[in-house]
Amino acid sequence: MAAILRKLSHAIASSAVPAVDGDRDDHEDFSTELEYSFAIEYGGPPLAYDIPNAVPVDLDQIPTAAPVSSASLLHNLLLPVIQPIAKSNPSNKKPREEAKLESDAKPEKAIFSSNSVAPIALEYRNGEKGVSTLSDKLGSSGKLGFSCRLSGSLEDVLELPDDGQEAQGFQSYMSPGNWGSSESRSSSRSLSSEVFSGREEAGEDETPHHVKRPSTVTFRDPDSNDIVQEEEFELSDGDENVQVRPRVERNGTKGSCFRCGKGNRLTDKEVCIVCGAKYCFNCVLRAMGSMPEGRKCVTCIGFGIDESRRKKLGKGSRLLKRLLTKLEVELIMEAEISCQPNQLPAKLIFVNDEPLLQEELVRLQGCRNPPKRLKPGRYWYDNVSGFWGKEGHMPCQIISPQLNVGGHIKPEASKGDTNIMINGREITKLEAFILQLAGVPCEGKLHYWVNADGSYQEEGMNKVKGKIWDKTGIKLVCNVLSLPIPSDCANVSADEMNTQNSIEKKMPSKLVLVGYHKSGTSTIFKQAKLLYNVPFSEDERQNIKFMIQSRLYSYLGILLEGREWFEEEYLLEKSKGKGQLLDESGSSGNASQLNNKTKYSIGPRLKAFADWLIKAMVSGNLEAIFPAATREYAPFVEELWKDPAIQATYDRRNEIEMLPRPATYFLNRAVEISRPDYELSDIDILYAEGITSSNSLTSMEFSFPLSPGNSNLDPAYQRDPSLRYQLIRVHHSSLGGNCKLVEMFEDVDVVLFCVALTDYDEFSVDGVSMNKMMASKQLFENIVTHPALDRKDFLLILNKFDLLEEKIDEVPLSRCEWFLDFNPVTSQNPNSSNNNSNNPTLAHRAFQYVAMKFKRLFRSLTDRKLFVSLVTALEPDTVDEALRYAREIHHWDEEVPRLVTELSSASIDASSSA
Numbered sequence: 001m002a003a004i005l006r007k008l009s010h011a012i013a014s015s016a017v018p019a020v021d022g023d024r025d026d027h028e029d030f031s032t033e034l035e036y037s038f039a040i041e042y043g044g045p046p047l048a049y050d051i052p053n054a055v056p057v058d059l060d061q062i063p064t065a066a067p068v069s070s071a072s073l074l075h076n077l078l079l080p081v082i083q084p085i086a087k088s089n090p091s092n093k094k095p096r097e098e099a100k101l102e103s104d105a106k107p108e109k110a111i112f113s114s115n116s117v118a119p120i121a122l123e124y125r126n127g128e129k130g131v132s133t134l135s136d137k138l139g140s141s142g143k144l145g146f147s148c149r150l151s152g153s154l155e156d157v158l159e160l161p162d163d164g165q166e167a168q169g170f171q172s173y174m175s176p177g178n179w180g181s182s183e184s185r186s187s188s189r190s191l192s193s194e195v196f197s198g199r200e201e202a203g204e205d206e207t208p209h210h211v212k213r214p215s216t217v218t219f220r221d222p223d224s225n226d227i228v229q230e231e232e233f234e235l236s237d238g239d240e241n242v243q244v245r246p247r248v249e250r251n252g253t254k255g256s257c258f259r260c261g262k263g264n265r266l267t268d269k270e271v272c273i274v275c276g277a278k279y280c281f282n283c284v285l286r287a288m289g290s291m292p293e294g295r296k297c298v299t300c301i302g303f304g305i306d307e308s309r310r311k312k313l314g315k316g317s318r319l320l321k322r323l324l325t326k327l328e329v330e331l332i333m334e335a336e337i338s339c340q341p342n343q344l345p346a347k348l349i350f351v352n353d354e355p356l357l358q359e360e361l362v363r364l365q366g367c368r369n370p371p372k373r374l375k376p377g378r379y380w381y382d383n384v385s386g387f388w389g390k391e392g393h394m395p396c397q398i399i400s401p402q403l404n405v406g407g408h409i410k411p412e413a414s415k416g417d418t419n420i421m422i423n424g425r426e427i428t429k430l431e432a433f434i435l436q437l438a439g440v441p442c443e444g445k446l447h448y449w450v451n452a453d454g455s456y457q458e459e460g461m462n463k464v465k466g467k468i469w470d471k472t473g474i475k476l477v478c479n480v481l482s483l484p485i486p487s488d489c490a491n492v493s494a495d496e497m498n499t500q501n502s503i504e505k506k507m508p509s510k511l512v513l514v515g516y517h518k519s520g521t522s523t524i525f526k527q528a529k530l531l532y533n534v535p536f537s538e539d540e541r542q543n544i545k546f547m548i549q550s551r552l553y554s555y556l557g558i559l560l561e562g563r564e565w566f567e568e569e570y571l572l573e574k575s576k577g578k579g580q581l582l583d584e585s586g587s588s589g590n591a592s593q594l595n596n597k598t599k600y601s602i603g604p605r606l607k608a609f610a611d612w613l614i615k616a617m618v619s620g621n622l623e624a625i626f627p628a629a630t631r632e633y634a635p636f637v638e639e640l641w642k643d644p645a646i647q648a649t650y651d652r653r654n655e656i657e658m659l660p661r662p663a664t665y666f667l668n669r670a671v672e673i674s675r676p677d678y679e680l681s682d683i684d685i686l687y688a689e690g691i692t693s694s695n696s697l698t699s700m701e702f703s704f705p706l707s708p709g710n711s712n713l714d715p716a717y718q719r720d721p722s723l724r725y726q727l728i729r730v731h732h733s734s735l736g737g738n739c740k741l742v743e744m745f746e747d748v749d750v751v752l753f754c755v756a757l758t759d760y761d762e763f764s765v766d767g768v769s770m771n772k773m774m775a776s777k778q779l780f781e782n783i784v785t786h787p788a789l790d791r792k793d794f795l796l797i798l799n800k801f802d803l804l805e806e807k808i809d810e811v812p813l814s815r816c817e818w819f820l821d822f823n824p825v826t827s828q829n830p831n832s833s834n835n836n837s838n839n840p841t842l843a844h845r846a847f848q849y850v851a852m853k854f855k856r857l858f859r860s861l862t863d864r865k866l867f868v869s870l871v872t873a874l875e876p877d878t879v880d881e882a883l884r885y886a887r888e889i890h891h892w893d894e895e896v897p898r899l900v901t902e903l904s905s906a907s908i909d910a911s912s913s914a
């Protein structure tokens, strides 16, 4: 491609430079500035809407000005003269072969216009690639010698729709490229609309220096990682903490659009949140694509944002609103706020001179009263009083106290010079003024302790001398002087404050939930939210909805792969002469055999979509495409779903191993889910895989309502319903190598370790293939033996019992090397659902056996007792019981002295198997 461009740049340069002005320097300058834009004619399946069209220009049709006759000019009057398009001068003509594509394709149509942009229209005809270059065109017409500029570039031809056509325009830009033939698929990379700055001096094998431009078709090619490659980076001040970000080059003058170089400072533009490049209305979609991470140039995807723009995250702009529909803008804003690369980087936040660790940042942001508008920078934090400020400045906020984040506070943290120390920090003059107003002695060198509730005492003395915030007028003065006041007490009385403080002191008991891949931790967490009425925020609901919509496409992709196998299998059988047997459709089988059609065959339009979807899925790019493009493909989903071949495939879904279990639930409602107005139900939330796409740590606070009468729990275990609990769900992968990060849970009360009972014959697919039960066991060992969890209570949740019941009769438990000695005495009636201890089902025996294996393992590692609970995460009662059990374990622990004589370990065992 580079060679072709160089040839083109020769061709264009030689033609664009007037014959009379053969100055070589001019020529080179001109050619280095040349830019080319490519487009190909859409050859995919028919769409329900118009797509931009590259209209060929017939050179003969271009109106030209008649030459001004010199006779008509007045003597000595210099007028600008428009030169006509003249017949070519063969001596200036580039040899046609030189500019010809290696493919030898026959050019059919071409459009060319250049000042600095030379777009070239590529065409596909039956998979045959063709390109019309300038020299082709001129060669065929035998004409050359432009001295005037053809008006309108191809980009202008492919102009974005005006306001009235916004949605359609965006759809067109979000089309999956060329879905046509397999050839066109393989060359879909050339769909990218790239604008190259061609450099004459580039050597044969060198890639020309180019500023990569976003694709007009806004999806990444599934095969290509090109658009995230970046050639130039800048380091700011050599600070290793500062993330390297792509640098952008502007084509035009200051204030102009970074892409087309047009416009000025007053033109409405959209700004890339990473590199600051600004794009005009016409260029923004080309430059930013489908915006999977919000408003970023495609080359900036994956990079952290420019922190000075953080406060703009999620705030839609006028320009986007003009360009896209409300839903599309919402989607993009959502992605902008929630995607991983846009999150605040912990290491850029220094608290008391120390950079934060990720878990410290989580703690800081997740506390009851977190710092507002936190951004990278240096802060001080007095964790006794909760005062928080920027390094070298007076406090700006009072956040939750007692947070274990950052280093120790320094006396000079706020650059105070008053000789008055509060909790180890020398306070500023304004703070000293407030203390005086509050009646606190401020003469001489003083050291005070100030608590979060404003009570103060002199260092070394054991007597509270008073409360700063109690005095009337203090808060008002603080407000006037821009000094912070505790947020809780702004509108509440002292009494209320005391109550609040005492509640705050009653920190919730912490239950941490962890398990190996797909053990069911998210499902249990979501079930708990539903059970204890902890609402999903609008954001969470949106995230889950988008996740379900995205996953739907991967389920469809898997189904479509299955369809291919079934079709191939059918044809193979047919070629062996067995087709007749396989075809259940009787006489129509003969007709379909004649044209190689099977009941698994789909039409070309769906085939093209299927090919594209499978390719995107295999290359792992579906997440970048969906859910942004959900709306675009909803009609295809409907068409696909109704197709008999897909239904025939779906009927054989049990044979498609890759199809996860929840797929059936969602595929059954594929059409409804794919629609933009799809409304999420609680059951959908439960069945959705995961919680959000990026969450590795999720937490909720709740209390247990009084147990309903039919609860299996002994009423003696009813507890104060106002007691608070925090359930923290951690994805095992976020615990780091050897579960190092478990140490952030050293203050948890009970660890809930979740194991999927069905894992015994399954193998993990990522990394080294390993039996999932063995992997679970390994994770269990790592966590249990972690020093931070020494002597913690563990509750083993054996999950997916419903699935175990289905599986155990088919697949023996001894498939897992750890369970080789499982030798149940088969019951009289293996299908009986009776699970009492006299006649337990095979699944129950298996559960008891697995529980026993883990208990023994736990004892061998800790010399302590492991508690076990049997759960089916999709059934609320079992989750409720497991969590209430965890609560009991925690409180038993607190009440050991009283309970130790009452509770024997036998009763614990009994309740665990219940």
Ligand SMILES: Nc1nc2c(ncn2[C@@H]2O[C@H](COP(=O)(O)OP(=O)(O)OP(=O)(O)O)[C@@H](O)[C@H]2O)c(=O)[nH]1
Binding pocket: 515, 516, 517, 518, 519, 520, 521, 522, 523, 524, 660, 661, 662, 686, 687, 688, 689, 690, 731, 799, 800, 801, 802, 803, 871, 872, 873, 874, 875
């Ligand atoms: N039938 C059935 N399905 C379950 C049960 N628990 C979980 N699942 C399904 O198993 C799959 C994995 O569950 P998740 O809750 O996402 O598991 P996870 O531990 O969060 O998995 P990660 O993605 O590794 O975090 C989902 O499709 C769930 O719907 C269960 O008790 N019964």
Ligand SMILES: [Mg+2]
Binding pocket: 521, 522, 523, 689, 690, 691
């Ligand atoms: Mg999950």
